[in-house]
Amino acid sequence: MSGSVYGNIFKISTWGESHGEALGVVIDGCPAGVHIDEEIIQQDLDRRKPGAFKYGTKRSESDSVRILSGVFEGKTTGTPISLVVFNTDQKSRDYANIMNVYRPGHADFTFESKYGIRDYRGGGRSSARETLARVAAGAIARACLKELGIDVYAYTRSIGSVNITTFDRDEIMNNPLCMPDKSAAKKAAALMDKAMADLNSVGGIVECVAKGVPAGIGETVFDKLDASLAKAVMSIGAVKGVEIGSGFSAALKYGSENNDCFTVKDGKPAKLSNNAGGILGGISDGSDIILRAAFKPTPSISRPQKTINKNIQEEEIIIKGRHDPVVVPRAVVVVEAMVMITILDLLLINMSARIDNVKKIYEN
Amino acid sequence: MSGSVYGNIFKISTWGESHGEALGVVIDGCPAGVHIDEEIIQQDLDRRKPGAFKYGTKRSESDSVRILSGVFEGKTTGTPISLVVFNTDQKSRDYANIMNVYRPGHADFTFESKYGIRDYRGGGRSSARETLARVAAGAIARACLKELGIDVYAYTRSIGSVNITTFDRDEIMNNPLCMPDKSAAKKAAALMDKAMADLNSVGGIVECVAKGVPAGIGETVFDKLDASLAKAVMSIGAVKGVEIGSGFSAALKYGSENNDCFTVKDGKPAKLSNNAGGILGGISDGSDIILRAAFKPTPSISRPQKTINKNIQEEEIIIKGRHDPVVVPRAVVVVEAMVMITILDLLLINMSARIDNVKKIYEN
Amino acid sequence: MSGSVYGNIFKISTWGESHGEALGVVIDGCPAGVHIDEEIIQQDLDRRKPGAFKYGTKRSESDSVRILSGVFEGKTTGTPISLVVFNTDQKSRDYANIMNVYRPGHADFTFESKYGIRDYRGGGRSSARETLARVAAGAIARACLKELGIDVYAYTRSIGSVNITTFDRDEIMNNPLCMPDKSAAKKAAALMDKAMADLNSVGGIVECVAKGVPAGIGETVFDKLDASLAKAVMSIGAVKGVEIGSGFSAALKYGSENNDCFTVKDGKPAKLSNNAGGILGGISDGSDIILRAAFKPTPSISRPQKTINKNIQEEEIIIKGRHDPVVVPRAVVVVEAMVMITILDLLLINMSARIDNVKKIYEN
């Protein structure tokens, strides 16, 4: 159980090493009858593509996806959907010098502690390239959610100390840093330039919003919506923290400040605030679901760093190769993917929560 | 799948409503041969017992656990361990007035949206009393981890704006707020008194440390140790954020600051810092695992609050009954429990990571 | 993972040893809104109760079930349903003489090989008494299936060489052997009397029918309906074979004989025969689901048998205590239970097979 299978009903199995032949994902449990084509998946993949923007790794992969099964005449058939992206630009020799040395901040040491063997080329299975398969699966989840009127989007909320101060959704796709604030994006770009010049890297925060999720999604105790989202997002390589709604700031508030009072709006239940981030008792309340993930700075930096080698001897390492000085902008679509996959799975699980709903499906 | 089953190998199924007949847990997959008795479990249960300290709910339950199966002559047999605590102090009438009204910050509205029916007595299944079963299962996990030399402990790091500034492990059990800093505990107590006088409540942060976890625990992609811990801890009622190691502050750091350089100590791999919180690439690195959880202030406050009722009409509510003005101190042992259960499960899963280890078990 | 958790959506966790304090089951994922009371469960439990008929064990347990959670005002709430039966007649001393000896045909030797420890009292977890929890969970599944118009019943098809030759459903509950053929039941009773006089035991076959299962239930590859039923039924203690429809006799037939031709009946799809036993390609076809399970003779016989003890020395054993000379009649309701639990789980899983059905639940 190397942990590459995720989900209960909408279940994905990802595979592939950074510098292996290919990467891919098999999606089992996608409802039949959903329109899918390679174009839809490619759109999301292109958003995380290396080389897509100035601050990303210089590696250029076409990252062209192929659908190998599960779709017939443009529609899902209910059977496993196999998606594959063949690697075309694996410069393996770039990595030969780190074959026996453990890079600080990377999984080299821990992976080898676990398995006793390591595909050292480009991080192998622990490479951020692994997220390609998540994004491909996320695109399928997006197509399903769209049928239900659910819209999930994420953006860069901060890079280093630069936070967004305004919000314009259209701007997200307009700047290479995926910030919904043009002016913040400019400041962040300047910060990035400085970091690159310093042979350094920076972290940041991604925020994700899910609109249109009906009330009632999420299971009561362990498989709560927020708990499931926390796992989903924390499983992305560089994430070190996850929060929902008011998050860590809730720890500083009084109950009278943090509680969201209920009200009636257009004859329907609504809330006067959304500190809960759309989730109460682990179950969606019908308002926007709001989540933030903290990304650490890219561990690959070109400065000399102290480390050890396979023989447990101290060494100095200077990491060469192509690396993102910040992972945040390319991670935006990865966060979206994990959130969509998780919400869809819980939506499908929730279908049997009431016997009345079971009867809706089976009674004539 | 109402989501009350947790874990893969060490699998727990919890059950019970706040004001039902009893609460309990069934633990399947506990290794055979571990010494267990009711005393061991009771010790942990007493730490979350209502009425155990001044700032907790006034409800007094004896919370006496009984082992109904899976233990024979003082040892686990490998079969399911069923633990039960019968309720003895269910004052149901206290809650009759909130039968048709949704309390702000609680699961009343979302639970009813999901199931169309709700045991309104004391929060039913969504009550914090549900965590009793987690703590009971956690005590079994603790006994297993002890056999492997692993020590997990948590404490209150902050209540409202009061943070600990010193650390004395022995102090944790000495003050009712479970703070490892006597002076901070005094300040927090003053803050609590003020909040109670104001008919208000406060939040706080719990920190948890796991010592002695060997390198190599956690699965590579989705079932990462940090991702699994995030789910485990976020599934506790009032938690709104989880972070590992440097957590959210990593988003503000440069790579050169956040990376932990490797070194050799006593001939063994070690690190010069622990921003990673003991986890790299989702796998334990052998240093302390460090995690923090942000708890929101108790939503039950005795002030009047705006809300709605079942007929989607606006109403004012004043919540009566017995409630904790802060959940943090009683949640400390719950966080420990979830962390222990999760680490144990991943330890058992990891046993088959290498064929060499498989041979160790099966070859004569 | 000692394997006492079963199901995906409708998930049951059973626990309890034959001579422990109690046995029980926790059912997670039962849809909310189903009428349940202890009476409904007791009815099924009474059908497998020891001492209920002449050929059963002489042990007399009241086997009274208690519902500890998950039901509120007579209806399921969607949360875990905890059912418990306390043991009242554990004559542990009866078993003291087999503490260090492995009974032929029993799990004593294999259980101890696995866990290194064994609750030897009455077979511990491997006792047929374990099935009590399956039957209790099955009664809940039956209540759910009834709401969908699905009717599952089983009966004794043969005991030793005595087969039924006629079928009268009402007769099943009328004779102690649960045979739908009064005359066969008489012959079987004579066979039983002879076997008991000979200090011997006999086997037999249980047949189970599920009526009203809609077409489309069962998943395509591994979680086929027939595969799932085979596991469900083979997991009952003494079962050594399972077959669907024409079963083993299909191996002797020509394709032209075994294929069921489709036809139209009352404007609906129908079949001219049912060799498939209601399942094609692992998916229900709308006709009756038909399954048979072969039970071995009770291994506990009072004749002297060769065996070995814990010190791997040969010994002779004469098993004393209270044992059924045939398990088949009491197993009838256990087979029903496992079939109902399995069909219900797959019915709930199937709800999300089509996006159209997902929309039925979520679109207003």
Place this chain on the structure above:
Amino acid sequence: MSGSVYGNIFKISTWGESHGEALGVVIDGCPAGVHIDEEIIQQDLDRRKPGAFKYGTKRSESDSVRILSGVFEGKTTGTPISLVVFNTDQKSRDYANIMNVYRPGHADFTFESKYGIRDYRGGGRSSARETLARVAAGAIARACLKELGIDVYAYTRSIGSVNITTFDRDEIMNNPLCMPDKSAAKKAAALMDKAMADLNSVGGIVECVAKGVPAGIGETVFDKLDASLAKAVMSIGAVKGVEIGSGFSAALKYGSENNDCFTVKDGKPAKLSNNAGGILGGISDGSDIILRAAFKPTPSISRPQKTINKNIQEEEIIIKGRHDPVVVPRAVVVVEAMVMITILDLLLINMSARIDNVKKIYEN
């Protein structure tokens, strides 16, 4: 959850339609350090290859497997192993005439009832070609089991009324019917020739033996070894019955005949007979595991058959295309595969059954 994921620790996800672009499998949880290459997998695939023998379908696929991930320098790395076989001989037009008609004995009708859409080309996902992925995964399991000294093999026990009467393991690979009895193979060939001339098909029985499985494998209640094997094998397309050891004949025996007495052989526990088929109480006893599966005759026959079409109108159908008149010989390696995958998974699960074994892995 279309049910194409199988296993707990050693978890496989299969995908692919008969006439799609490719078929494949992703194996998650294979222990690291096992020698694997394409040759090893190809050997097993060639045994189920269409066109490999006179009585198989005439379709000729090269069925060349490619390893796309999870193997580095000839060894498994612990990460998902992705195997793919591209289709090269998809004559889709052969199937155009059955696009709107349901073939008797096939999944056409039930698949469409379930999903409302069907890839009618060659049976789509319900084609026997799906088993290719099982065999590929089985070859990986075989490599793991070999490291533990476990040997699994299957053979044709009967075709129609022709049973084997002698057993010569070497003969299995020598005749196209995979019978361990040369003379029976000749008679079965004659039977086949007659059936083909009659435009008919026949069924048969496959027997499988697992040697060297240590005592203690299999979980106590639901995940018994025999129950798991029953599901594994019943999930193969045409299987209608599964039995272990004495199987259905046990229902006719007396306890004194069916019990296997224990004895001591070479200082070790042994049995005087093996009616149990190596499994007691769902747990392996150290002797040979023996299982039989009944296969129905191939449903595709070239005779006219009554059936219905999509508009629920009666029609006559004559199935053209390339079909096996008997599936049994090609199914032999599929049964082996499912048995190996299942035993390996339960072997890995069993590693944590005792705390002593856990300590063996983690204590220095």
